[in-house]
Amino acid sequence: MTKKLAIKTEEDAFEAIKTFLAGQPLKGDIHLEGWPKLRVRLVGDKFEASITPSVMKSFLELQNLVYKSYALAQYGTEDTRRLSKEERDELEIEVKVEEGSSIFEVDFQEVLIKFAEKVGENMTPEMTAITILGLGVLWVGKTSYTAYLNHRKDVRLSEAKTEEQRDMLTAIQEQSKQETARLEALTKLLVRQPALEQVSRQTYDARTEMLRGFATADEATVDGVTVSGDVAHELITNARRKAAEKRLDGYYRILRVDSSNPDEFRVKVRKHKGILEFEAVVEDMSLDAEKKEVLQYAEWERTVVHLSINARVLDDDIKQATILGVVRANPPE
Structure with missing residues (x-):
C-alpha cells in the first residue's frame, strides 16, 4: 500500500x-x-x-x-x-x-x-x-x-x-x-x-x-x-502592475487588414513559424501609403514581411502594438 x-x-x-x-x-x-x-x-x-x-x-x-x-x-x-x-x-x-x-x-x-x-x-x-x-x-x-x-x-x-x-x-x-x-x-x-x-x-x-x-x-x-x-x-493605490515597452520586430504573416476607420489602419499578424497572433495599429504618421500597400499585398498574396513593432506587454499578454516599419523580405530558413 x-x-x-x-x-x-x-x-x-x-x-x-x-x-x-x-x-x-x-x-x-x-x-x-x-x-x-x-x-x-x-x-x-x-x-x-x-x-x-x-x-x-x-x-x-x-x-x-x-x-x-x-x-x-x-x-x-x-x-x-x-x-x-x-x-x-x-x-x-x-x-x-x-x-x-x-x-x-x-x-x-x-x-x-x-x-x-x-x-x-x-x-x-x-x-x-x-x-x-x-x-x-x-x-x-x-x-x-x-x-x-x-x-x-x-x-x-x-x-x-x-x-x-x-x-x-x-x-x-x-x-x-x-x-x-x-x-x-x-x-x-x-x-x-x-x-x-x-x-x-x-x-x-x-x-x-x-x-x-x-x-x-x-x-x-x-x-x-x-x-x-x-x-x-x-x-x-497604484498597485496594479503596468505593461512594459517591448520590441517585437520580426517576420510576420498578415492575416487581416482593416482600413474601415479613416483614423486608424489596423492589421492582424501572426509570427512566421510561430503561433503568436495579435492586432497592431499603423498610425498615419508612422508609414506612408506605399508601405501600407505592402501590408495589403502581403495579406492578399500570403507572403511574409519584416515588421518593426513597438508593443506594451504584461506577462505574455500584448496590451497594445504599433507597427513602425515594414519591409518586403524573405525570411531565413
Missing part, C-alpha cells in the same frame, strides 16, 4: 516543499486533509450574513486566478478561453457564508484534487505534487499574503506624501521570522518552477483586486491578518 504524506496545514506544505528543494524524494503521495482554506472576516454595517457586489467581485478574482493557473499548467497560456465548460465547472470554488456573521470561507482542497487529476497526465507524480503544494501556498497561503502586504507597504511608504499616510502604513504587522524563512523557500521554488512563477505574478494582481473589495469594510481579516479599510485603500 502506497504511503500517504498528509498535508493538513501550511506548515506541512512548506516542509514538503523544503524536502523537494533539498533534492530528496517526498515520503509518500501527497494527501490533502483540510488544507488549503481561505477564511475572511469582514466588519462593517453591510456585512451581516450578506455579501456586497464589491466583495463578490473579490471572490470572482480568486476564481479567475484558479482558471488562469490551470490554463498555464495545462495549455501553457493564461488565456482562460481555452478552458471547456467541463473544466470550468470542475474547478469552480464555493464561497460559504457563516450564518449570522460576516465570515466567508473557501475550501480549496477539492479544487486542487481536481486540478491534480486533470494536469497529472502531463506531469510526473512528483511534479504534480509540488505544483499542487505551490498553488496552495500561492493562492491562499498566509506567508504569501503577508509578503504581498509588506511589499505594498514598502512601495507606498516610498510614495507617501504625508505623515498620516506613513503612520498608517507602519502599523502593518511585519512578517515573522518563520514567515520570512518560508518566503525564502517559496522564492526558491518559483525559480525552480517557472510555471509557478507565472502564477505568482497573477496572484499579485488577484490579491490587489480582492483587497479592493475588502477595503469596503471597516476591517478585513484574512487568515488571521487584519487590516483596516483605510489601510487597504492605501495599499491598493
